[in-house]
Amino acid sequence: MTTSPAGRRAVAVALLIPALIALALWAFAWPAARTAPRDLPLGVAGPAPAAAQVEERLAGQGDAFEVHRYADESAARDAIEDRTVYGALVVTGQGPKLLTATAAGPAVAQLLQQAAEQMSATGARPQTVDVVPAPAGDPRGSGLASSVLPLALAGIATGAAVSLLGLRGMRAVALLTGTAALVGVVAAGIAHSWLGVTTGNWWAVAGVLGLSTLAVAGAVAGLGALLGRPGIGLGSFLVMLLGNPFSGAASAPELLPEPVGAIGQWLPPGAGVSLLRSVSFFDGAAAAGPALTLAWWAALGLGAVLLGGALRDRNRPAAATADRRPAPVG
Structure with missing residues (x-):
């Protein structure tokens, strides 16, 4: 049975459109559905023994974070402002402090907040300081x-x-x-x-x-x-x-x-x-x-x-x- 050119074009369109839709769904939906930290640059600062404990807890989360060690909070802030890290966990005498930069990505800042709470021994929300905040006109980015x-x-x-x-x-x-x-x-x-x-x-x-x-x-x-x-x-x-x-x-x-x-x-x-x-x-x-x-x-x-x-x-x-x-x- 011979198919006319119009019939072949109709079949081609019927096959091409679903293929394009599948490709678009893969490209847009797959990355969004698999969002998770993967070697996310994160700083750790504070006294050596306490900072080492924080690093061990972060290492327990697999390859989620790429840890950068800093001597103190000032150095960690500089690293955030230089876009070397997205945030930093600072160990202080008053408890842990989380430094974030919502301007670099509100989703990342929220994720770091959740990770810091999970790592806390009491589950309490740590003190959070937004080093580089998002603009008031677009707080969620x-x-x-x-x-x-x-x-x-x-x-x-x-x-x-x-x-x-x-x-x-x-x-x-x-x-x-x-x-x-x-x-x-x-x-x-x-x-x-x-x-x-x-x-x-x-x-x-x-x-x-x-x-x-x-x-x-x-x-x-x-x-x-x-x-x-x-x-x-x-x-x-x-x-x-x-x-x-x-x-x-x-x-x-x-x-x-x-x-x-x-x-x-x-x-x-x-x-x-x-x-x-x-x-x-x-x-x-x-x-x-x-x-x-x-x-x-x-x-x-x-x-x-x-x-x-x-x-x-x-x-x-x-x-x-x-x-x-x-x-x-x-």
């Missing part, structure tokens, strides 16, 4: 986490538009760069000036938002220039179905299943969130890694746009010459 998807969509839309319009060379690069810069300014106006989701230097925040958009737009447009429409789909897939759920924006990379957290930090959404936290709340501490990641994505994407345009221009004269050849006689 939901606004910052929600910014990942709009920026990703803006980058995808910009890169796809440049590719579908057939723009090449420096015109395409100029449009990608200019649009990303405008997106950064508009996003900073909403997130920083209006909603109070971010703090710190306004222009630095706008620069991070713009660079995050450019990294996505460059990747999509670059793949589109080299591979055509399939390249646009590939770039969108990397950003939406991997970069967005693997970013750790709502929690932290160390709370996601391995190697999801690490993969997410190598993609623009994850690197963008990490850089935004550093610039907005921690005076640029630990900003070099994510900034370099975004810069590489943007540079490689724009380079691919220029390369794709050059290859098309070089192939065009050959195609035009072939069209002008006289038809064979006979």
